[in-house]
Amino acid sequence: MSTRLEFIEPSQIRIIPSGATKHEALDILVDALCKNPAIQSKELFTRAVHEREAIQTTGLGNGVAVPHVRIEEVTSPTVALGIAPDGLDFQALDNRPVYVIVLFATPRDSGKTYLGLLAKVMVTLREEKTFAALASCRSVKEVTTLLGLD
Amino acid sequence: MNIFILGGGRAGYHLARLLSEENYDVTVIERDPEHQEYIDQMLNARVLLGDGASALFLQSIDIAGADLFIACTGRDETNLLAATAAKGLGAKQVVARVEKAPYMVESYMYDQLLNIDYILSPDALVAQEISNYALHPGVLISEEFSHGHILLRQVQVAADAPANGQLLSEVLQPDNGALAGVIERQGKVFVPDGTTRIAVGDKVSLLSKRETMSEALSKFQGRVSTIQRVAIMGAGTIGLWIAHALEKKVSEVKLFERESERARLVAGEFQKRNIQVIHRDATSRNSMEQEHLDSFDLFIATTEDDERNILAGVLAREVGVSSVAAVVHHVDFAPLAEKLGINITVTPRSMIAGSVLKIVRQKTVAASATLNEGDAEILEITVHEHSPLKGVMLKNSKGKLPARVLVATVLRDNDTFIPNGNTVIREGDSLILIATTENIHEVRKFFQR
Numbered sequence: 001m002s003t004r005l006e007f008i009e010p011s012q013i014r015i016i017p018s019g020a021t022k023h024e025a026l027d028i029l030v031d032a033l034c035k036n037p038a039i040q041s042k043e044l045f046t047r048a049v050h051e052r053e054a055i056q057t058t059g060l061g062n063g064v065a066v067p068h069v070r071i072e073e074v075t076s077p078t079v080a081l082g083i084a085p086d087g088l089d090f091q092a093l094d095n096r097p098v099y100v101i102v103l104f105a106t107p108r109d110s111g112k113t114y115l116g117l118l119a120k121v122m123v124t125l126r127e128e129k130t131f132a133a134l135a136s137c138r139s140v141k142e143v144t145t146l147l148g149l150d
Numbered sequence: 151m152n153i154f155i156l157g158g159g160r161a162g163y164h165l166a167r168l169l170s171e172e173n174y175d176v177t178v179i180e181r182d183p184e185h186q187e188y189i190d191q192m193l194n195a196r197v198l199l200g201d202g203a204s205a206l207f208l209q210s211i212d213i214a215g216a217d218l219f220i221a222c223t224g225r226d227e228t229n230l231l232a233a234t235a236a237k238g239l240g241a242k243q244v245v246a247r248v249e250k251a252p253y254m255v256e257s258y259m260y261d262q263l264l265n266i267d268y269i270l271s272p273d274a275l276v277a278q279e280i281s282n283y284a285l286h287p288g289v290l291i292s293e294e295f296s297h298g299h300i301l302l303r304q305v306q307v308a309a310d311a312p313a314n315g316q317l318l319s320e321v322l323q324p325d326n327g328a329l330a331g332v333i334e335r336q337g338k339v340f341v342p343d344g345t346t347r348i349a350v351g352d353k354v355s356l357l358s359k360r361e362t363m364s365e366a367l368s369k370f371q372g373r374v375s376t377i378q379r380v381a382i383m384g385a386g387t388i389g390l391w392i393a394h395a396l397e398k399k400v401s402e403v404k405l406f407e408r409e410s411e412r413a414r415l416v417a418g419e420f421q422k423r424n425i426q427v428i429h430r431d432a433t434s435r436n437s438m439e440q441e442h443l444d445s446f447d448l449f450i451a452t453t454e455d456d457e458r459n460i461l462a463g464v465l466a467r468e469v470g471v472s473s474v475a476a477v478v479h480h481v482d483f484a485p486l487a488e489k490l491g492i493n494i495t496v497t498p499r500s501m502i503a504g505s506v507l508k509i510v511r512q513k514t515v516a517a518s519a520t521l522n523e524g525d526a527e528i529l530e531i532t533v534h535e536h537s538p539l540k541g542v543m544l545k546n547s548k549g550k551l552p553a554r555v556l557v558a559t560v561l562r563d564n565d566t567f568i569p570n571g572n573t574v575i576r577e578g579d580s581l582i583l584i585a586t587t588e589n590i591h592e593v594r595k596f597f598q599r
Contacts, residue, residue, distance in 0.1 A: 021360070023298035050297060054517045055268060055508050056275075058258065061394070066258040091294070093254070093274045095281045095395040106262070115262055122259075 007117055008081050010144045011035065015137070016084035016101070022059075025088055026050065026067060029103040033080040039105060041073040049103070059092025063135065064125055066118075068104035077106040077114035079121075083137050099135035100125060151510065154179065154216045154241070156202035156232050157223035158189045160479060161247060161272065161499040165220065168503055168524055169510070170195045177211070203228045205235045214240030220506055222247040234264040243267045245509065247502055249387055270505050272498035277391030279496045280475050284380060284396055284448055287473070288371045290353060290494060293519040295530050295582050296561040301363045302331075302519060302528060307352045308372030319344030321369050328358035328366035329568055331558050331584040332526045337485060339525035341556055341584055355521055357528070357558050357582060359566050377447040381406065381471070383432040383462050384453035385416045388477055388498075392450060393425050400424075404441060406432035433462045435469060444470035451476040456483050463492045481523065516580065526586050528558075529593065533579045545571030552592040556584040 012032050016025045026049055034042045048069040052058065059065040080103040087097030102121060106114065125131050137143045144150050151174050155162045158180035166189065170176040176195040179202040180186040190197045200207045202221065213219065219236040221229035226248040233246035245268045248254055254271035261269050282292060291304035307314055313321040322328055333342045334353040348354070348370070358366045378401045382389050385407035393405050403425040407413040413429035420427055430437050432451075443449065449466035451459035456478050463474040473493040478484045484495040504520050511518040517530040533539050542550050544557060551557070560569050561580035575581070585593045 021298045023294075027297075051512060051516075054294075055512070056270060056505055057278075060255050060257065062255075068258050068262070070262065091278075091292075093271075093278050093395075094391065095278060095285060095399070104258070112263060115259060118262075119259060122256075 008079060008147065008149065009036070010140065010149050012078070012080040013140050013143050014080065014082050015140060015143075016082050016088060018086040020084070020088065022053070022088060022090045022098075023050070025082060025084065025090075025101060026053065026103070029067075029080040029082045029101060032082075033078060033103060033105055036078050038075045038078045039073070040075060044071060044073050045069065045105065057091045057093060059090035059094075059098050061092060061094040061096070062126075063087075063096060063099045063131065064122070065090050065092065065098045065101045066104065066122075067101065068106070070106045070108050070110075072108045074105045074107045077104070077110055077117075079104050079118075081143070083134060083143060085136050085138050100131065151175065151217045151513070152215055153177070153510070154211075154213065154219045154236070156219070156221040156229070158182075158185055158197065159222070159224055161222045161502050162220075163189060163193075164481070164499040165222065165503050165506055166193055166195045168507065174510070179211070202232045203235070205239065208232070208235055208239055216241040217243065218510065219244045220247070221245065222502065224249075226250050226253055230260065230264055230266065230269075233266045237265045237267075243509065245270060245506065247272065249273055251387055251391070268505070268509060270502055272502040273387040274391055275501035275505070276477055276496045276498050277388050277395060279501065280388075280450055280452075280477075280494070281392050281395035283475060283494050284377050284392075284450075285399060287377050287448075288374045289367070291355070291519075291521065293528070295357075295517050295519075295528070296559070296566060296580055299360060299561060299564075299566045300357055300559055300582060301360055302355060302357055303363060303367060304353055304355045304521070305367060305370045307348055307350050307354060307370050309350045310372035311348075311350075311370050313348045313354075313369045314350050316348055317344065318342050318346045318348060321348065322366065325568075326366070327362040327566075327568065328356055329558055331355045331357050331528065331556065332521055332586075334522050334525075339522045339586060341526075341554065341586065353522075355526075355528075357584075375447070375472075377473075378402065379446045380404070380448045380450065381432070381441070381443055381446050381466070383449070383451045383459070385412055385427065386452060386454065388452040389450075390416065390419075392452065393420065397423055397425055402426075404428055404443075404446075406430055406437075406441075408432075433458055433465065435465055438465060438469045446471045447473065449474045453477070454479070456480050460487045460490060460492065463487065464490050467491045524587060526584065527593075529583045529585065531581050531583060533575055533577055533581065535577055537577070539575045539581075540577050541574065543572060543574045544569055552585070554586065555593055558582045558584050 058067040082101035090098035158178045178197045219241040221232040229246040233244040237244045257269040293302040332355040381404045408431040417427035449471040451462045459476040463476045475494045478495040515529045519528045559582045
């Protein structure tokens with residue numbers, strides 16, 4: 001399958017278990033991302049993710065959530081991908097369950113080139129078939145196969 | 151904290167009032183000289199006349215000294231541009247208010263492209279609140295604390311609710327994991343205790359562990375039937391957000407739009423779905439009857455016009471719709487609308503003020519929620535090494551904790567409990583506090599991060 005998600009690191013993909021809360025899902029993805037040396041302070045990163053979420057949900061509709069933080073303690077842009085095949089109550093703006101979570105961490109003063117990558121991901125997720133295929137993955141292997149990351 | 155607000159319209163004025171009452175240094179930037187004078191007379195805030203979209207103007211008022219810059223004029227592009235300019239010129243945190251859906255839906259792009267800390271959409275928040283009500287009938291407010299371990303729900307006590315007429319101590323025992331933090335009764339807000347007798351119509355704010363919330367809710371709600379058939383008046387941004395939220399969740403949605411061009415456009419968007427777009431003015435008994443609204447569970451009035459929304463809501467009740475929600479832009483109309491039988495009113499400017507207050511509070515507290523137009527506040531704080539609360543037994547907290555501030559829950563080692571007088575506060579505890587407006591300022595001083 002031709003997608004534009006090739007830049008996602010397979011070790012930073014997680015399946016969110018059924019019945020998880022939004023905060024549990026965020027913690028799972030934060031853990032996954034913190035394995036990456038680009039995240040220099042897990043504590044500050046975790047706090048920033050939850051704080052942003054407390055101000056306003058990053059579940060912006062159509063089954064996708066894009067939690068993203070920009071803090072100094074990140075050295076280069078990196079992304080974690082979470083799939084919740086059973087749907088997740090994310091208090092999304094459209095009140096619909098979230099199936100795909102794209103957690104983005106970026107340095108405060110990074111250039112904007114990575115935004116092109118993020119935009120490509122989001123455009124891909126707007127294709128109904130790709131979204132449905134991705135949203136129903138129940139293992140990381142399925143995700144990496146689907147995205148051609150193997 | 152130095153706060154600049156661009157635009158002294160409905161939202162900006164309301165924000166400036168709330169923030170200046172809390173003794174922040176508030177500066178309002180307004181373009182209209184007459185309005186500038188009005189704000190100057192009414193509020194304890196500095197009001198500057200000028201064009202906030204001009205970078206040189208922002209420079210001339212020393213925007214670099216702003217801890218927070220909030221652009222909330224009526225124009226999205228002006229807000230985005232001004233927020234970007236303010237940030238570039240040195241403002242520490244900047245917020246832009248937007249109305250158009252794409253700016254909100256793609257806000258994760260725009261906030262990074264434009265270097266804006268928060269993009270907020272009052273319309274999206276209003277729609278979220280109303281669709282939440284449709285999906286969870288009877289729940290007026292829902293919020294989360296302690297990383298989702300603690301839920302806040304506001305409900306109105308129904309006549310057939312088990313709690314009606316009971317003492318609070320009989321309804322909720324502390325070891326149940328739930329408590330009633332704040333009650334609004336006939337417009338007055340207070341923190342109840344065990345001797346408070348629950349009355350029908352009380353708006354009770356419950357705090358509970360996630361696991362025990364539904365049990366606590368059931369005591370204050372009467373029989374609640376699910377909402378299946380929904381009529382929405384007005385296919386503006388709010389109406390559309392709500393329709394999208396309810397799609398596939400309820401069995402039928404009728405979306406009324408009186409302007410033909412708009413109705414046609416929207417109908418295209420909803421083709422083949424369970425949402426029927428009806429080109430018709432819903433504000434008449436005739437059209438409501440012809441569209442069989444008597445069998446509907448919920449009528450939602452979402453136009454820009456408060457009088458139309460309230461009138462249509464009252465008519466819908468008359469025709470036989472079970473419950474009615476209305477968007478009310480003018481805060482003063484909300485209590486009136488509720489007196490006239492409208493079950494829930496949502497005010498866009500209060501929604502945006504709620505978000506901005508959360509941003510302001512975040513300097514000192516981990517999370518917060520504002521209740522009842524700012525009459526009460528729920529705050530989550532972490533007890534640090536030098537906190538005056540560290541090591542304090544709650545029954546001896548006098549002098550350490552401001553008077554009439556309630557410690558509602560304690561999160562310790564991933565476990566949450568409701569404290570009693572013998573609870574000793576430890577370093578690292580995360581506390582949820584309930585305060586009413588008069589002592590909120592004091593609370594804030596206590597918990598600088």
